[in-house]
Amino acid sequence: DNLFAVGLQTRQQLDIMRGGDTRVLCVDTTYCKKQYEIFLFSFLLPDGYGKGYPVAHFLTNHQDERTLHYLFSSLKERCPTLKISAVMTDDSKSGSNAHKGLSYLFGETRHLLCHSYLGRLWKWRMKMTCKDDKGLQVEVMTFLSAIIQEVSADFFQDLSNSFIEKYSSRCPQFTENFNKNYMKRTVQWAKCQRLALDGTTDSIPVCRDLSEKLKSYFKNRKVKRKIHDLMLVLLNFWNDIHVDVQTNGTGVTSNEAENWDNEPFLQTLDFQSEEIRASNEAYDELEKLRNYLQHPNVKNHQQLAQHIANKMTNVTAILKELTEQCESIIPADSVQMHTETEVATKNIIDSVTY
Template sequence: MSCHQSLSRHKKACIQNINRKPSEHICTACGKNIPRRYVFIAHIKKCTGEKVIVNYGVGKMSCPYKNCQNNQFQFKVDLYEHLYTEHKADLKPPEIRIFDSYKEFDKWKTSVEDESFSYFSQQYGKRNGRSYFYCQHDGSEKSHLKNQQSNKTTRRNKKGRIKKSDLCLAMMSLKYLPDGKIKVAYRPTHLHPCRPRDLKHQPLSTATNEYISKQLAWNVPPRKIVQNLRDDSYKRANRLSRSSIKLKRDNLVKIKTITERMRKKNSSLRFSNDDAESVYFKVKTLMEEEYNPILIYKPKGEKTIIGPEGSEHLPEDVFLLAFQTKEQLDMMVEGCKEILAIDETHSTNPYDHYQLLNMMVRDKFNLGYPVGHAISSRSDEAVLQFVFKAIKERCPDLKINCCITDDDPALINSVNAGLGEAVWHLLCVWHIHRTIQSNIRHHVKENDLVSEIYSIMCVLIDEPDECQFLKLKDSFLLEYSHKCPTFKDYFENTFLPKAQKWAKCYRLKHHGETETTMLVESFHNILKTVYMKRVPNKRIDDLLDLLLTIEEDYFTRYTNAVLLNSMSDKDFSDLSKRHLKGMKINDLDVTQISGKCWTVRSQDKNSTEEYIVVRCADQCFSQCLKICYDFRATVSPSPSLLVDILISDDTTPTDIKVRRF
């Protein structure tokens, strides 16, 4: 049987049922035994041509008036007539309305429901071209079928149940006419009080659902949608009293409801509910584009689908996905003439050991531009080298002037192994300072000595003359070999061999005036704060879509800036704010050390930090887009600068560079 109802009817009429009751419906003309009443009525009409008057028996509906003898009715129409004639009840007369379309009827139905705080639900499908809508209060409160046992545990909504075995006469009968119009018979009388508290049990109207779906399609935030649905009577200017507010279903929509609907919408757009399968189909779609942006794709537990030579031998438990659009490759070729910044970040996907690697360069406006991304389950040279090897195969003429990373050697080793050459490597100064501070505290226990040694390390790091650097190094080793022998061993054996990567005297060649990896760190902050809203991402395919969206946004911003030959209003506004803030620095907080070097005290009240300001050139570079002639200084668009103004006696504007001391 297709359903429980059919099975129940069959059991009652089955000839093998011992307890089967004899049928009351026997045709007198042909003697046929028919178990079901409505089939019997149709049979009699067809067999004899006579109309059968059926006794429906005792009904289940009772008269709401107590001590009424006529208290059992089969149909609501009979009960309505009884109340009107016998009890002279104040009943509203039925209304007949004609509508041109179902949409027009639905709009009218919604207005009726809003006025009476009620809801009419369709109990059955079409029957002989008719549909019936009954008040939500009407019906049994039982959540199970008639012959079924009730549930052992209740799982009802905390809002409670709207049905409490009450009787309500309000209903709508809808009939489709031959000309396409709709005829509605509406009985507006309710046998219960209509209260605003019933709204919490009612679904949203069709118009509201369509509005929410349209807003979500436009990527409107859920909070904004809820505010738009809210009635104007809630605004401060319109608040008279709580009793004056006309409560509607739209006022009860919660942000959580919209968020869940948005999640389901996004889920329906995915290729599959399984993350790995969805990523596979997404990558396949990208590979079929005119320019294939996928550099390498190695699913976990499977062989490499696309990648450079040698990637087919990657371990089975490795996951690696890297992509780079054509525009990103072009920007990388141009930006690597100065410097390439590489760094990894975590917390972009639900897998703890999966890292996101990002590559950044400076564009012609000196702003960061992402030129490649890789998601990997392992961050070692053996895996990441294939990302750069794939880039090298796409662009054999790629030349990297300089590469800056943190103090993790796996990144630069991957670059060198993938490109097949030794790239000039610099370490992030911020990471260098953090590393040296940590090791000083580990090896030195006296606080005064810690500050003293760190000051010497800062001088060594910022010393621009190689001869002077070597003298300072020898002097430090000679003087502190007995004061802190363990740190001296660390400095001589571990830190000093990397001097070519962190010492200022070895970083004098042109490298885009970039001393830190803040280009990438800033991108990580934009990714997690602006795009991810600091909400954890739970799928790799969503991260892939997000990175592609970011790529499109950066391309749009840069293309518009190039065509207009100026930065965007937002970028220029941020730059101007820093410039004006730098102009407000007190002269007493600026100390000139030499002809081209100044110290600037931090303007934070709770900070004792100082910054070193160095004049790098006597003439402005081409990337200086704005000149402040009032103060004879340039406003550099570099996001790593902390001070943008330098008072000088020269009439020629000067470019400046700032380093934390």
């Protein structure tokens, strides 16, 4: 009940997914609590340059295994040739559920933890448990870096045992957490146990780039953004990578770059474009009308209703034009879409008394 779900994928992103090689699929999860209280799942594929590129995005207000399995099934429908050797996520519940949902679709796959994420998480926990000893923080993080990057299984075990023995008395809380939560699942993060799978994929810089882009988008937002604004941020992020690929030759193999057009896809979709300004102005106008309708002295409801209908026609036409420029991952007949336009229309029209 009350499911909200939107999938987004450009034609070029779908072409990348159809590469045919068995690869590690990275899933970056972002909880958009401040603005929408929904989850953003971004799918990224690594490349030969150690960077990678986004190939799909999902927005949903549910993160359980069943919902994610249902949403991600559209990936299988759109790209049946996609082969996944492993799924790399952060160490959150959302990441774990994303791995399980994909495993149901593509068969049992390895679950890997991103090294960059683990490094930031361990560093944060060290600061929380050993606030007054910065020297110890640096020492522990250096030791952990050696452990996580060790390629010899035997030496990895020796290093891990030495770490626990050495720091169990100096930072007991951190060491206990590390021993309890990570030493029992080293297959997910130890480099020595993922060499046969893909020894070059430990973390994807583009995941961090996307996270920083989203943080910049949400930071200090006093005015609530709309869902279509966030979708445009994701599309523009892809455009930035696409331009970088074509101008610098990074982030994608040369053969793939040669098959792309010279101009970036959806290059006109920016926040300063006439269509986006018109859409935002229409939404703001609808919000004003909604507040106006709540005023007890409002009498001419029929005239206002006609004005609202005209505004909604403009908004719907703008959003339809934007939507037609990209392809939605979610099939229209399998998931009931609820857009802000529909919600705004229903709320306002329901308030009108003829």
